[in-house]
Amino acid sequence: MRISEAAARSGLNVDTIRYYEAEGLVPNVVRGSDGQRRFSPENVDWLTLLYWLRETGMPMKVMQRFAALYAQGDATIQDRKSILLDHSQLLAKRRDDLDRCDEILARKLEIYEEYLR
């Protein structure tokens, strides 16, 4: 499939996909005879994973390492696993942040309510 469909399916936007590819985050993207990118289902799965990692705060540098490992094949699975495990730690931290912020908002809103009465 072409880039717009890959974008629609992965959640990334077209420009971001091109940018990611230029940064070495998307291995194995082939080109048709027209010079346009063709994305395989595996490419799209990969982009989708990148989308979620990025959306939840994984820095580009880490994604680059992750992508480099992915490009090297199955021998790197242990390393990739530990990157993802680290990322779940980050998710937990983010969840705590959300909880903390929720509390603060609740308190603030309570004060507003009091004022409004």
Add this chain to the structure above:
Amino acid sequence: MRISEAAARSGLNVDTIRYYEAEGLVPNVVRGSDGQRRFSPENVDWLTLLYWLRETGMPMKVMQRFAALYAQGDATIQDRKSILLDHSQLLAKRRDDLDRCDEILARKLEIYEEYLR
């Protein structure tokens, strides 16, 4: 108190506080006779709130509107309330994203485990 203490208490860093003030996000910061900023406890509470709003994804533009309302006093509480309510929606969305990403990671890690056996 001075800027470094305000930073330590709010969670923001010193440069960010100065930047926020320049952007109109921090009303009522007074200066001592030495030209240095002096932060009241109310200033610090405000900075702390900004810290959490930003940390959980409120854009600068919205924070600017919020700060402008805050600067205008109690008559704007209704508007501020609706900004914070909107923000709790965003928090909920972020939590969904985290859950979604967690699932994806769990699936991925499962596949890795299978491979590693």
Add this chain to the structure above:
DNA sequence: TCTTGACCTAGAGTTACTCAAGGCCGGTAT
């Protein structure tokens, strides 16, 4: 044949910081 739409690249612009350079000022050490 002409136009339209999706794609391409290179490069500029944006957001939200973050850092660096150079300067002032009050307090301590010599």
Add this chain to the structure above:
DNA sequence: ATACCGGCCTTGAGTAACTCTAGGTCAAGA
């Protein structure tokens, strides 16, 4: 008295991660 130091100041440059713009190619439909 003066030399140094840390913490503050401003201005401006640098960074991350996009996002948009300009200008160009090409295949397919009216």
